[in-house]
Amino acid sequence: MNLARQLYQLQELDLEIESDERALEQVTGQIGESQAVVKAKAQLESEQQRLEELKHQQHTAEWEIDDITGKIAAAEEKLFSGQVKNPKELASLQQDVDMLKTQCNRLEIIDQVEQSEAAVAGITAELKTMTADWQRQQKQLAEEMARLKAVLADLKQKWQRLSQEIKPETVEFYQQLRERKGTAVARVEQGICRGCRISLPTTDLQRARGNNLVQCSSCGRILFLA
Numbered sequence: 001m002n003l004a005r006q007l008y009q010l011q012e013l014d015l016e017i018e019s020d021e022r023a024l025e026q027v028t029g030q031i032g033e034s035q036a037v038v039k040a041k042a043q044l045e046s047e048q049q050r051l052e053e054l055k056h057q058q059h060t061a062e063w064e065i066d067d068i069t070g071k072i073a074a075a076e077e078k079l080f081s082g083q084v085k086n087p088k089e090l091a092s093l094q095q096d097v098d099m100l101k102t103q104c105n106r107l108e109i110i111d112q113v114e115q116s117e118a119a120v121a122g123i124t125a126e127l128k129t130m131t132a133d134w135q136r137q138q139k140q141l142a143e144e145m146a147r148l149k150a151v152l153a154d155l156k157q158k159w160q161r162l163s164q165e166i167k168p169e170t171v172e173f174y175q176q177l178r179e180r181k182g183t184a185v186a187r188v189e190q191g192i193c194r195g196c197r198i199s200l201p202t203t204d205l206q207r208a209r210g211n212n213l214v215q216c217s218s219c220g221r222i223l224f225l226a
């Protein structure tokens with residue numbers, strides 16, 4: 001096989017390897033904990049803690065409410081019994097009842113408990129969906145990672161096989177040129193070097209048809225006539 005063609009194929013393999021390695025790096029970067037899931041878990045934990053505190057408060061409040069309710073009943077009984085005739089005393093009793101009722105309302109934390117319970121249920125459901133999505137995504141990423149690794153192993157094997165057919169110093173020359181230029185081998189199409197888009201002199205074209213390596217006189221890349 002023409003040496004320039006072999007090097008061109010080696011370059012094609014190198015480009016594929018590079019692109020797959022970039023893809024693999026990207027996939028690997030996406031594997032791991034999801035920030036959104038971590039955040040939701042923390043949110044759930046703090047809401048659960050709040051709910052527990054509220055329930056504790058509610059429990060204590062229930063005792064107090066029982067006590068106050070008893071006092072209200074006693075005060076109302078007195079108020080409506082007709083025994084108290086003094087308007088001042090009546091007004092004062094009414095005030096007591098109102099105050100006790102306000103106290104009672106202040107102790108009502110059932111609404112807060114219900115709100116917190118709803119929040120806990122909401123976050124739990126959200127977390128469940130998020131976790132399922134994340135697990136699905138992680139599975140896909142793991143599959144993609146395995147696929148890319150297999151492809152890369154295959155490409156590298158092909159690279160090894162091909163490079164063994166070429167003299168080591170030529171492979172080294174190719175690699176140095178590639179490091180410098182990005183691409184080491186340039187296709188020649190219609191007499192033009194695709195590396196630098198310059199029209200090549202006929203002598204270069206004729207030499208490139210042989211089995212010797214010919215570099216573009218303008219950009220220095222190895223010329224490959226397809």
Ligand SMILES: [Zn+2]
Nearest residue numbers: 193196216219
């Ligand atoms: Zn060129």
